[in-house]
Amino acid sequence: MASLSPALRNRLVAAQSGTFACAVHSLSRRRGLATVRAPATIFSALDTFPDRHIGPNSREAAYMLSELGYGSIDAFIHDTVPQQVKIAASEMTDDVIRPLSELEFNRRAKALGRDNKQFKSYIGMGYHNAVVPPVILRNVMENPAWYTQYTPYQAEIAQGRLESLVNFQTMVMSMTAMDIANASLLDEATAAAEGMVMAHITSGRKKVFFIDDGVSPQTVAVLRTRAKGFGIELRVGDATSAFDNEAETCGVLVQYPDVDGRIKDFTDLASSAHRSDALVVVATDLLALAMLKPPGEWGADIVLGNSARFGVPSGYGGPHAAFFACTEKLKRKMPGRLIGRSRDASGRPAYRLALQTREQHIRREKATSNICTSQALLANMAAMYAVYHGPEGIKRIANKVHGLTQLLKVIVGGYGFKTVNGTFFDTLTLDVTGAVKAAEAVHEAAAKAGVNFRHIDNEHVGVTIDESVGPIDFLRIANVFSSAAGSSILTREDLLPSPSASSIPLSLSRASAFLPHPVFNKHHSETEMLRYIHHLESKDLSLAHSMTPLGSCTMKLNSTSSMIPLTWPEFSNVHPFAPIDQVKGYLQVIKDLEGDLCKITGYYACSLQPNSGAAGEYAGLSVIRAYHESRGQGYRDVCLIPVSAHGTNPASAMMAGMKVVPVKNMQDGSVDLEDLAAKAEKHRNSLAAFMITYPSTFGVFEEGVRDACHIIHKNGGQVYLDGANLNAQVGLTSPAVCGGDVCHLNLHKTFAIPHGGGGPGVGPICVAEHLAPFLPSHPLLKVGGEKAIDAVAAAPFGSASILLISWAYVKMLGGQGLTDSSKMALLNANYMAKRLSGYYSVRFKNKNGRVAHELLIDFVEFDKAAGLKVVDFAKRLQDFGFHPPTVSWPIPTCMLIEPTESESLDEIDRFCEAMIKIRQEAEDVITGKQPKNNNMLKNAPHTVSDIVGEWDRPYSREDAVYPLSWLREKKFWPTVSRVDDAYGDLNLVCDCPSVAETAHNFEP
């Protein structure tokens, strides 16, 4: 039956269902799958989430099991998950995590939302009340066609988001006046850390990095953590003296405007830095740059910051897209993803990820950054904001913000509050001593009015104005000061027009134009904007179209029910440094999620601070280092890593100041335990850690994982378990049972945060009890352990708002649903392996012939036989409307395929049919029926333009675009043909076409 079309097979199954369904029904309870169950009572909820989350129903599951030769899911799991690490079924049941129906969850979220007090925050420090244009909110942020996309590795089916990310890069370059910008980093503080490391490395590893005392405290904390791993010595003070007689300094970080609102002139500092061969790194604010002379015009080498002010809600700390720009000279050292223009096989312009995109995979421990997932969705939102408002709109917003700040200064000055900073854009640091006894009087009045200001000290209060401030908000702010000072209440009639003088020094006022590119100057009506958003969206394949079976990436259902609370103001408008008594709802979500993640991993404590899997790796390894130091073994710095590991593992180890020693893999893909033991013993006096991914990146549960952990512990090291593959483990085994000491989880994989086209992500770490004291802290809120390492992210709980999604996922699935999800992920992958195994060689299986939750298929034979590469198969899959699986990783000739539990049997069969059809097409090339260099695989993908023009290919147009009959009904058209990566890297162009170029393109 496996070779029948899905439609026919389903018909057969339906015909059999009389007998088969009875058998299945009796099996279903025994199988323990959370697929359709009869309601226990008339009051039982019918909107139970596991039924919606898990793709195959009981009948389909039973069919897949029978295809694999099993009568029950338990027998199948017995053969798939090693007994040594198996946990008892009772450890993850609905009694352990009680499931909520979708409606119950919604009510619970509403109640917790109400527990967050709806204060408006004017705290500043890098976070503002953003105004999200509704057209962007609904059509990008709340639109699965944007938020479920994967990182645009497959350029031909990702031109929409690539164009939008180029808009982001162009916007950053133009606002900052820098030569090149990347497509986002995790947050401002980690971007500053990347800038510091770039300065350190480009200077030939000079040791000292100077931080101006106007830099935000959270940025300084993250720099402190990062400096440690590189042996960088930090000095904090007045930057103007940084280069007085300092040859050892590799760079200086300044903030412009600074945390207190001051606009300092760093032009002379830049000259002295350059005379000393040091770099000037500038943290800045894009909106302020609409009025300020951009750093690129006064000597900055690196410019970074947070773009959230461009239409991204605060979300109690994130997610937001940090930006990072640098000079031409530094471009090849820039961290993160960079989008560039290239051309496709027909010579048409096309965008794709450029240069260092896969830096960690290629350079591993020699990489200078571990950025993999970044913040693509938020970068797209910020870019769309710039497209929608354009240069004139942005100027208007900046003028309003500055004007209101001026007005506030005059008004509060009248009550005796003196503005300490003579220059400012949007922030006043007020000396309160002329009006009240202590700053607390102002904060008390603010609390009564439902607003928050920045707590600086007893004598000073900070106020930062933003785009959202209307007349009522303004009066509320002003009246906090009038009531604190005992003056009469202001009314609207009392408001003067904004003073005309500016508090931006003339020498630092912006004279240059920005955003002249056509894209920022034509989509200003909502109709135009809506169409632009949908025009880009229509070029991109996402989970809204078909399965994205990317191995190691776990692209599963991101349910609407779990996404809904995210944009409620009760959660989205919360400042990360809001007083703790205002965020009870958030704190409960965080506590629940930390607790449930500990139950799932078997660990003692959790930190939700890291903003990606790689950031989690770095945090976990830094915790291990701190643990060794606490025992007087700070000299332990060797990290053993299997050669099969994800590239972020060695890059993170290097960033945490460790030396990477590779460990071999066996022929069957497992870690070579002999080599591991030999290396562990050889380095036993300096062994810090071992990193292992489980199940391995080769898609198998290794039998020897506990032995590997034992070897490491015996030699004084700690085990870091990379939990990116946790989707195979939940309820079946756990990192703690496997023997690890710390793991990170990718909430944007196993726990259903959508991938956003390359972020956001969350990479929490869970640790055993002995490591809990070292979990990361934060300078503005007490989090972490009692011997905590410094912060690893700008906000205490990282990207807090999207924790709601994983919280929803866990709470709605409950213990049984979580376990069943893992079981079904394993079943789907094994069924797929079975269907494909007559056609392709599945590289690794366990001794029972089972893969884990993903399978690795090797294409080397096709290369040998006919020069067909794995990438040719991948590109051909695009013609069938599928996102190709992970290509050329972890083995260059392979594809890593991960269907996840959310895909139905029909979808899996459609994918298998496509793969089988491509196999037949490859056979035609191997047997000489089709030429080696001009066939459907080599020419894939095929676009509409390809088939409407002259046709001289040795196959029909129909075979090119409709190789299977269902494609006539359900076709996704790639918009460009095969993109030429090498051309793009040689001719690096990373911004939007200019006016001149656009005009040229339209010349007849």
Ligand SMILES: Cc1ncc(COP(=O)(O)O)c(C=O)c1O
């Ligand atoms: C095995 C493994 N480890 C670590 C990571 C890094 O996670 P992130 O992309 O969130 O930084 C990935 C990401 O794909 C992965 O597959």
